[in-house]
Every structure is written in structure tokens, then in C-alpha cells.
Amino acid sequence: xxxxxxxxxxxxxxxxxxxxxxxxxxxxxxxxxxxxxxxxxxxxxxxxxxxxxxxxxxxxxxxxxxxxxxxxxxxxxxxxxxxxxxxxxxxxxxxxxxxxxxxxxxxxxxxxxxxxxxxxxxxxxxxxxxxxxxxxxxxxxxxxxxxxxxxxxxxxxxxxxxxxxxxxxxxxxxxxxxxxxxxxxxxxxxxxxxxxxxxxxxxxxxxxxxxxxxxxxxxxxxxxxxxxxxxxxxxxxxxxxxxxxxxxxxxxxxxxxxxxxxxxxxxxxxxxxxxxxxx
Amino acid sequence: xxxxxxxxxxxxxxxxxxxxxxxxxxxxxxxxxxxxxxxxxxxxxxxxxxxxxxxxxxxxxxxxxxxxxxxxxxxxxxxxxxxxxxxxxxxxxxxxxxxxxxxxxxxxxxxxxxxxxxxxxxxxxxxxxxxxxxxxxxxxxxxxxxxxxxxxxxxxxxxxxxxxxxxxxxxxxxxxxxxxxxxxxxxxxxxxxxxxxxxxxxxxxxxxxxxxxxxxxxxxxxxxxxxxxxxxxxxxxxxxxxxxxxxxxxxxxxxxxxxxxxxxxxxxxxxxxxxxxxxxxxxxxxxxxxxxxxxxxxxxxxxxxxxxxxxxxxxxxxxxxxxxxxxxxxxxxxxxxxxxxxxxx
Numbered sequence: 001x002x003x004x005x006x007x008x009x010x011x012x013x014x015x016x017x018x019x020x021x022x023x024x025x026x027x028x029x030x031x032x033x034x035x036x037x038x039x040x041x042x043x044x045x046x047x048x049x050x051x052x053x054x055x056x057x058x059x060x061x062x063x064x065x066x067x068x069x070x071x072x073x074x075x076x077x078x079x080x081x082x083x084x085x086x087x088x089x090x091x092x093x094x095x096x097x098x099x100x101x102x103x104x105x106x107x108x109x110x111x112x113x114x115x116x117x118x119x120x121x122x123x124x125x126x127x128x129x130x131x132x133x134x135x136x137x138x139x140x141x142x143x144x145x146x147x148x149x150x151x152x153x154x155x156x157x158x159x160x161x162x163x164x165x166x167x168x169x170x171x172x173x174x175x176x177x178x179x180x181x182x183x184x185x186x187x188x189x190x191x192x193x194x195x196x197x198x199x200x201x202x203x204x205x206x207x208x209x210x211x212x213x214x215x216x217x218x219x220x221x222x223x224x225x226x227x228x229x230x231x232x233x234x235x236x237x238x239x240x241x242x243x244x245x246x247x248x249x250x251x252x253x254x255x256x257x258x259x260x261x262x263x264x265x266x267x268x269x270x271x272x273x274x275x276x277x278x279x
Numbered sequence: 280x281x282x283x284x285x286x287x288x289x290x291x292x293x294x295x296x297x298x299x300x301x302x303x304x305x306x307x308x309x310x311x312x313x314x315x316x317x318x319x320x321x322x323x324x325x326x327x328x329x330x331x332x333x334x335x336x337x338x339x340x341x342x343x344x345x346x347x348x349x350x351x352x353x354x355x356x357x358x359x360x361x362x363x364x365x366x367x368x369x370x371x372x373x374x375x376x377x378x379x380x381x382x383x384x385x386x387x388x389x390x391x392x393x394x395x396x397x398x399x400x401x402x403x404x405x406x407x408x409x410x411x412x413x414x415x416x417x418x419x420x421x422x423x424x425x426x427x428x429x430x431x432x433x434x435x436x437x438x439x440x441x442x443x444x445x446x447x448x449x450x451x452x453x454x455x456x457x458x459x460x461x462x463x464x465x466x467x468x469x470x471x472x473x474x475x476x477x478x479x480x481x482x483x484x485x486x487x488x489x490x491x492x493x494x495x496x497x498x499x500x501x502x503x504x505x506x507x508x509x510x511x512x513x514x515x516x517x518x519x520x521x522x523x524x525x526x527x528x529x530x531x532x533x534x535x536x537x538x539x540x541x542x543x544x545x546x547x548x549x550x551x552x553x554x555x556x557x558x559x560x561x562x563x564x565x566x567x568x569x570x571x572x573x574x575x576x577x578x579x580x581x582x583x584x585x586x587x588x589x590x591x592x593x594x595x596x597x598x599x600x601x602x603x604x605x606x607x608x609x610x611x612x613x614x615x616x617x618x619x620x621x622x623x624x
Contacts, residue, residue, distance in 0.1 A: 053460050068457060070464070165466040168474040168595065194594050198465065202313040203338045203476050205593040208330060217462070218392050230394075231405075235337050235479055238327035 025129060028080055030072050030087030033111055033259035035060060037121055038086075040137055040260035043128040048080045056261075067095075074098045084127050111258035112197070114177045121260070137260060144263035145184070148270050152186050155274045160187035161211035161241070164198070166218045166232045171201040177258055178269075185270035187213065207236060213273050214241040217250045248272050285564040293561055297574035301347065304578050308343045308585040309335065313592035338476070345475050345483045345542070346584040346598075347577040350549055352490040352539045354576020356532040357550025358557075358568050359497045362504040363528045364434045371536045371550035374529070375441035378448030379418025380540040384411030385452060385467045389459055403481070407470075408541040415537025418444060423529065432525045472597035473544030475584050486542060493535040494573050500524060501565035508563070546599045548606035549576050549583075552613075559613065579606075 028049040029035040035054040038047055044059055049066035066080065067073030072095045077085060085099055085106045099106050107127055109120035118138055125134020160182050162172040171191035172178045176198075182189045190209040191201050218231065233239070233247055241247050256265040271278045310318065314334055321331040356371040363369075371377070387410030394406050422444055426436040452471070456464050503524050506514040515521050539546075553576045554568060561567055580598070583605060587598040 069460070071457060164462050165469055168469050168472075168476055168597070170466065170469055191593075196594060199594040200469065200597070202588055202593050202595050204312055204314045204334050204588075207334055207338055208314040208316075210330065218466070231392075236327075236333060238333065 022129065025083035025127070026081065027128060028066055028077050028082040028085045029054065030066075030085065030091045031069060032056065033117075033120075033257045034086045034088065034109070034124060036257060036259040036261060037124045037137075038128060041125055041128055041130045041133045043130055043133075046128060048082055049077060056257075071095060072099075074102065078102045078104065086124060086127060112176055114180050114262070117177060117258045117262060120258070141260060141263050145266050148263065148267045149184060151277045152270060152274055155186045155277055157186055157188050158212040158246075158273050159190050159209060159240075160213045160215070160273055161190050161206055161209075162215040162217070163201075164217045166216070169201045169203050169206060169232075171199055171206070173197050173199040177262070178256060181256075181262075181266050181269050182273070185266065185273050187269075187273045203232070207239065210240050212240045212244065213246040213248075214239070215248050215250060215269070215272055246272070246275075285562070285567055289561075290567050293567060294570055294574065297571055297578070301574055301578050301581075304581045305343055305347060308346075308581050309339055311585050311589055312339050313588055313595075341478050341480055341483050342475050342584070342588075343581065344480075344487070345478050346581045348483065348487045348490050349475065349539050349543050349546065350553075350580025350583075351573040351577035352494060352535045353546065353550040353580065354553040354572035354574075355494045355497055355569055356535045357576070358554035358565070358572035359500075359504070359528050359532050360550075361554055362508060362565060363525060363532070364438050365508075366434070366438060367555070368551075369438070370547070371532065371539075372445070372545055372547060373438065373441050374419075374533055374536065375422050375444030375448070376415045376419050376533045376536050377540045377545050378445035378452075379421075380411040380415035380537050381471060381545060382448045382451050382455075383414025383417070384408070384541065384544075385455060385470060386410065388466060388470055389455070389463055408482075411541035412537050415533065415540060418448075419530070419533040419537065422533075423526075431522060432529065434525075437529065469597075470544055473546045473599045475543050475598055476588075476595075478542060482542065486538060489538055490535060493531050494569075496531050497528065498569045498573070500528065501569045504528075504565040504569070508565070544599070546580070546602060548599075548602040548610075549580050552606045552610045553579055555610065555613065 024046050026048045027038065027043070027046045029038060029047055030051050032051070032054045035047065035050050036056055038044055039057050039059065047063050050060055050063050051067060051069045051072065052065050053069040054060050064080070066076040070090060071092050072087070074095055077099060082104065085104055087096065087106065087108050088111055089108060091108070096106050096108065107123065109123050110116040111120050121138055122134050125131050125137070162178060162182065164170050164172070172182070172189065173194045173196045174189070174192040175195070179189050179192055190206065190211055191199055194201065214233065216231070216233070230249060233242060236242060256268070312334070316331040316334050318335065321329065321335045325332050325336070327333060353371050357369070360369040360371065360373065361367060384407050387407045391406035391410075396402060396404050396406065396409060422437070422440050423432075426432060426440045428436055452467075456467050459467070503514070503519050506517050506519045507521065507524060509517075511521055554572045557571045557575050558568055561571060580602065583601040584598045587596040587601045590596065
């Protein structure tokens, strides 16, 4: 009898909340990938504040901005009275500490590797009270990635150089999901042995390793397919990537965010490395 | 100030020594790199499908030559500015020209990225470099107008204007940096750190020719710099048009620095320590100091950049980090050892 009473008492608040329908949590997102994940979970309505870099999906236009990605505005966030603030490590640690001092719950998710990105999706889903949708989203992303991988079955390994800056040459290194995407797309990242996420790669080394594919996301480089020579690559017309028309300019990596569009980003990279598989 | 007599023999000896040092350094630095290559193989088959040839003559040699040109310009500009401003702490970046160049450079970096002017030959310039150079010229004129007081260019006014202008540009760069996205903000930081990579021969020779003109003019004024170091009034009595010399030296060094920053970013310490070191070694006579600073600066930056591209290969260090790491402690050592003598102008 006592036991039943205790169980009743302990669980009473939960039941009563459920009976009234739990109030959806108010969420502030400090990063584009977090915002995208919440929308993909169908929790976009719960967002009461987002950072200035959050630009996807289009519905974000209706949501108030609470400062930049690097430097969130603590006062603006506190004023939104969120139940939880979700961010990523590049968010200013001082701002995060200030938010915690203000009594807010702050959750920081790591999104460097694919494993971390998947864990982050689960964490975000849990914080939003959408565990079921979270699992469905993960299954969906994994299914899409498997579909791309199926197309690549038996494709040859190609040496890939992916850069975000030309002078100096800043490449995608290792320990970052972009490297994993290259590998899964039957590519060998020639900058992976630097053991840095964004190495300042020696141009000599880049040339010596004779990349078959170059994906150049330097600022302002136009969307270029079918290799029109640009920038520093003009000096190296005999690189395999240039000779084989696999030098691509990509304006930026907005598609390559560590969130629910991971599979789309994967398909984009796979298409660039093995265009013949997607004709 | 006592100035030991400079003989023609000493002048020739020191400059020839440095010239041979520079030639030897160029040869040595070409053979050092992140990737081992065979010079013989590169020479035998000079074609673009020979990786050895491409690495040596398309990436390493242009970079080595650019390092020499940039180092030379920084060295001579540093020596001239220390004389012009009567200040031992003067360095090529103190004028504020570098700040203006960097600001315009990063704005172009965001909007134009790797785009060029689209013209042919020497006029095919990356928009980032072009914007940085225009920024340097613009800030030079602005600083000149501001520092000009009743038609006179006062060293202290010039120094203060430069420092304030640099700080102001630094703040604007931070502003721009906080408005752009994560990747862009990283590219900006990397560009600001400076790099000598990724230039073709045409750019290097154009810059080289330009630097030769500017440095030549400054070296030509060395006798007047000597008189100026005796004091403004003495120099005027000895027939130097001090105003004209100051304006000329300011314009020449600004144009040099502007061009250098626009291709290689802000590389510090070269223009500060090289003239001081050479002054300690060979005396303060500008007839020797100016050409020696050009040669010495070239040698110093050449080796600093060779370290930058080899010590952590396959990645690289920013060359500014190496110049600071070698230059900073060495400068403090000199200061401690030589005391006030290090500051003789």
C-alpha cells in the first residue's frame, strides 16, 4: 500500500503534465546546425532565438536573432527566457558561462565527427522533447547516406584535396566530419596525415601528392564545374585534378553543415569525386 | 654623434659579402623543402608533367625569390624610417599604411576571393592584392595630410598618426571579422598572418622591379640621412632640404610597404631588427646601412620562410611567427648586451 502511494506521489507531476499536454520547451539556438536540426525535428516553432548565421530553412526569417555565432548576446538571450540554450564549442565560452550564471540551462553539443553529429542530433531531440522524431531523423539520414554509398560501390579510390583558402592554403585535415565524408565517398584526403582539422598545408606537398580531385571553397570562388582554371591552380595545369576536369570551385560550405543535411553534403562531395556515378 | 669614417673598401667588402650570402642562401633554400625533390631530374625534364620540375620551379623558386624581395624591402624601409622618424622603434608597419592595406585586403577577400582583374600579363593582379595596395596608397595620403602641420612633416606627428591609424584599422578589421561567417573569419585571420606562397614569376618580378626602384631611391638619399641624424637644424645648415627629404622618404617607404603587404600580408620584425643588428655590426653610416639592410633583410626573411615551410611539414607555420620567434628574443639579447649603443641612430 505504502509502495503504491509513493509511486503515485513521485509520478504524479509527470502524469498531471502529460494530462494537460506538456508545455513545449522554449529553445535558443546558437549555431546554424542546431537550428537546422530543430527544424528537421519539427521543433522549429519552439525556437525563440537564433544566431545571425542561422540561414536555413527559410522559416528562420521569422525568428529573432540573439547575436552572432562567435559572440552570442547574453542579455538578448536572457530576455527570451528560454528553457534551454543549445550551442556548439566555437560559441564564446565567456558568454556560455554568463548564461549559466544567469540560471539558464546551456547544452553544448560537439559536432566534429559524424559520430558526434549523430549524438548531437539525439541530444537536441531529447532537449526539445522529441526523442521519437530524433530517432526517425537519424534513421532517415543514415538511409540517405547508405543510398549514396550504394551508388559508389566498386568506385576507385581518388586522391582528394579540399581547401577553404588559397593563400595560405588551408585544407580539410583529419578529425573532422568532412574528412570522413571524403573517405566514405571513396576518396583519400591527401591532407589527412597532418593530424589537424584545418591544416595550413604546404603547396609543395599538395602538388607532390598529385590530387585527382580538388574542391576549392576559397572565398568568392565562383561555382565552377568542369574546371575553369582559377587562382593558384593556374600555375599547375598538369595536376591530375585539373587535367581530368575535377577542379571545382565551391563558394562556401553552407551545405556541409554538421546537421541533418549531412547526407545532402555527402552526396554533393560524392558527386564531385565520382561524377560518373551520378549521371 | 661619432661616426667612424666609412671607407670605400669597407663598403664594398660588406655589401659584396652580403650579396654572396644572399646568393648562397637562395641556392641553399631552393634545395630545402617539405618534399624531397631532385634538382637534376627537374633540370633534365623541364616540363609541367614532371612533378620535380613543378615543385621546384613553380612553387619553391617563386616563393624563395618573393621572400628575398619582401625581406629586402622591409629591411631598407625599416632603416629609412628609423632615420626619418628619429626613433629606434620605427618599423615598416608603424606608418599605418599596413593597417589600411590589410583592411582593404580583407574586404576584397570577402567579396572577391581568388578573383583577378582579368587582364593579361603584369596587369593580371588578384583583386585582394590590388585592393590592399589601393588601401595602402589611400591611407598614405590620409596620414600625410593629417600629419602635415603648417606645411611641415613632423616626425612625432607622423608617428602618432600612424599608430592611431593602425589601431583604428585594427578595430575595423575586428568589426569585419565579427560580421562574417566562421570559415571567412578563419581565412581573414590566416591572410593577416601573412604568407609568401602562391605567387607566379610575373608577380614576383613586377614586385621586384618596383622594390628595386623604391629601395634605390632611398639608398640614393643615404648621405642626406646621415646629415639628418646630426639633427634637423644642422642638416638644414649643411644644405639638406629637410622637408623634401622627409616627404620623399615617407612616400617611398609607404609605397614600398604598401606593395609588400598587398602580396604577403603583415610580416613583422624584419624591418625592426635587421637595421639594428647591422648598425651594431657595421656602424650607423646610412651609406652602408641602407643597402646592407636591404640585403640583410632579404637573407633573414629567406631563412625564416624556409624554416616556416619545413619545420612542421607537411603543414606550414605563418612566416610572421618565425620572424618574431627568431627576432624577438635576439633583439632583447642585443638590447641587454649593448645597452644604449643598440639605439644609436
